[in-house]
Amino acid sequence: MAYLNQKKYYTNDGVNPTDTNWGSYQYVSLQDIIANFELMYDGNHSLVNNENRYKILFHAKRAIQELNYDAFKEIKALELTVYDDLRFVLPSDYVNWVKLYLFQGNTLRELTENIQVQSAVSYIQTATATFTYDTGNNVNTEESDLDKTRKSGALNSIYLNQNNEADVNGNCVDCEDDIYNSRIGARYGLNTETANINPTFTIDKKAGVINFDSTMANRQCVLQYISDGMENGNNSEIQVNKLFEDYVYAYIQYAILNSKFGVQEYIVNRAKKNKQALLRNAKIRLSNIHPSRLLMNMRGEDKWIK
Amino acid sequence: MINSVRNTVLAIINKNNYGYISPSDFNLFAKQAQLDLFDEYFINYNQQINEENARISGTGYADITLGYEEVIDTFSITSTLTQNAGNIYYLPSASTTGTDYYLLNTVNCFNGGVYQGEAEKVSNNKIKLLTNSILTAPSTLYPAYTQQGDSITVYPSSYNGATDVQGVYIRYPKDPKWTYVTLYGGEPLFDQTQNDYQDFELPLDDSNNLVARILQYAGISIREADVFQFGQIEEQQQNQTNT
Numbered sequence: 001m002a003y004l005n006q007k008k009y010y011t012n013d014g015v016n017p018t019d020t021n022w023g024s025y026q027y028v029s030l031q032d033i034i035a036n037f038e039l040m041y042d043g044n045h046s047l048v049n050n051e052n053r054y055k056i057l058f059h060a061k062r063a064i065q066e067l068n069y070d071a072f073k074e075i076k077a078l079e080l081t082v083y084d085d086l087r088f089v090l091p092s093d094y095v096n097w098v099k100l101y102l103f104q105g106n107t108l109r110e111l112t113e114n115i116q117v118q119s120a121v122s123y124i125q126t127a128t129a130t131f132t133y134d135t136g137n138n139v140n141t142e143e144s145d146l147d148k149t150r151k152s153g154a155l156n157s158i159y160l161n162q163n164n165e166a167d168v169n170g171n172c173v174d175c176e177d178d179i180y181n182s183r184i185g186a187r188y189g190l191n192t193e194t195a196n197i198n199p200t201f202t203i204d205k206k207a208g209v210i211n212f213d214s215t216m217a218n219r220q221c222v223l224q225y226i227s228d229g230m231e232n233g234n235n236s237e238i239q240v241n242k243l244f245e246d247y248v249y250a251y252i253q254y255a256i257l258n259s260k261f262g263v264q265e266y267i268v269n270r271a272k273k274n275k276q277a278l279l280r281n282a283k284i285r286l287s288n289i290h291p292s293r294l295l296m297n298m299r300g301e302d303k304w305i306k
Numbered sequence: 307m308i309n310s311v312r313n314t315v316l317a318i319i320n321k322n323n324y325g326y327i328s329p330s331d332f333n334l335f336a337k338q339a340q341l342d343l344f345d346e347y348f349i350n351y352n353q354q355i356n357e358e359n360a361r362i363s364g365t366g367y368a369d370i371t372l373g374y375e376e377v378i379d380t381f382s383i384t385s386t387l388t389q390n391a392g393n394i395y396y397l398p399s400a401s402t403t404g405t406d407y408y409l410l411n412t413v414n415c416f417n418g419g420v421y422q423g424e425a426e427k428v429s430n431n432k433i434k435l436l437t438n439s440i441l442t443a444p445s446t447l448y449p450a451y452t453q454q455g456d457s458i459t460v461y462p463s464s465y466n467g468a469t470d471v472q473g474v475y476i477r478y479p480k481d482p483k484w485t486y487v488t489l490y491g492g493e494p495l496f497d498q499t500q501n502d503y504q505d506f507e508l509p510l511d512d513s514n515n516l517v518a519r520i521l522q523y524a525g526i527s528i529r530e531a532d533v534f535q536f537g538q539i540e541e542q543q544q545n546q547t548n549t
Contacts, residue, residue, distance in 0.1 A: 044359070
């Protein structure tokens with residue numbers, strides 16, 4: 001792909017969306033990666049030869065997926081309102097969650113994952129505890145009592161959020177303003193792992209939803225999550241940070257050589273080491289460790305802790 | 307070149323009064339000889355690549371591969387493939403693109419005249435797996451095609467316009483034809499102004515090989531083992547000099 005001139009970069013030549021090229025120089029497209037690999041690493045005089053392009057494409061995409069899972073810091077965020085069904089449907093490109101927030105009073109409050117089960121499937125049982133089946137011989141199901149109770153707000157929790165703030169500290173009259181009636185130290189022996197006033201959640205991966213307790217009803221939720229970078233299958237939008245470009249080539253080369261018959265083991269090992277070294281390099285580069293940032297952190301060492 | 311090749315062939319054959327080759331026989335042998343040599347270019351090219359990988363081939367004037375590529379590329383044709391139906395297109399042939407194809411080099415896909423991507427050939431037993439794959443299913447950027455009979459099917463099926471698919475292929479060399487108008491002193495007189503005149507399309511340095519190969523066919527035709535053997539020995543010597 002050709003370099004963009006500055007007018008095209010800043011204004012997209014007036015074509016909407018005009019901001020489409022902003023920051024694009026950080027990335028190299030999948031299209032370029034495949035073309036470059038075929039030109040530079042594949043051919044009659046290269047280690048990789050006589051390979052179908054779809055194999056190269058497959059390994060390139062796998063490399064980008066793997067990078068998206070942990071090496072990249074490309075975190076997406078989605079804000080939705082949680083309604084009475086107390087669930088947040090996972091985004092279409094969701095792979096794993098990073099953080100979940102309650103957005104309330106212009107403040108983001110990080111939510112705690114509930115380690116207790118929040119939702120269950122219930123089989124319909126007869127008086128003799130046997131199951132009933134439909135015409136397809138599948139067990140008949142119904143909404144579980146656990147779900148009903150949770151949605152109604154009657155579910156007691158090991159967390160603190162089933163009650164209001166005043167209940168946390170019985171002496172609290174005006175908890176926000178009165179420092180003498182604050183909750184500090186109010187509950188001795190509390191399990192700190194589960195001590196949180198905010199709503200809690202559980203992710204049901206199979207069902208594709210996040211289940212909340214009833215205190216989350218009609219409140220704003222922001223989910224930070226990671227995807228796999230496949231851009232819903234649109235090949236023209238898949239891209240990778242330039243810091244990882246060489247790693248992607250090395251990954252493709254290694255993956256092909258590793259699965260090819262008759263390639264000497266030392267060549268496979270060389271490709272493997274190259275791939276791993278390039279990944280390390282790229283991660284260090286992306287971590288942005290440089291003196292001015294360290295200096296900012298070290299300035300805090302003289303701060304008095306009250 | 308065709309006239310000098312014919313003259314040389316006739317000179318060798320007539321030397322010991324082995325016999326005579328009529329113009330029509332010569333044209334048949336010439337066609338066969340040219341096809342043989344044309345086919346060998348691809349085999350030699352592959353052999354030369356292997357030699358390069360074994361580091362027993364040089365660059366510059368020693369770059370034999372370049373010479374083979376140049377000859378093969380003279381037969382390269384780029385042409386829009388004729389649509390059969392939907393995303394099915396005819397392979398290059400005399401009736402569709404004007405020339406038969408020896409090797410379909412690349413298939414390029416276009417949308418509204420804008421190049422989108424090169425289609426990759428996929429075997430018929432893989433195409434279903436490929437189209438069902440999430441990561442590698444054929445797309446507008448990375449199309450694929452399969453071959454059935456005289457046609458190819460291009461994937462994805464959104465490539466279905468009359469000018470959406472272009473083929474870059476290596477055509478067969480045209481049939482050589484030594485033409486004449488009249489007899490002069492009992493001999494046909496060469497005339498290259500005839501409409502159906504066609505010279506050899508291989509380079510000049512192949513004339514020795516063409517003579518040797520035509521002699522082999524002529525030797526079999528006139529049942530003269532000496533002529534056949536002479537042609538064979540000539541060719542072997544030529545090949546040894548080249549390698």
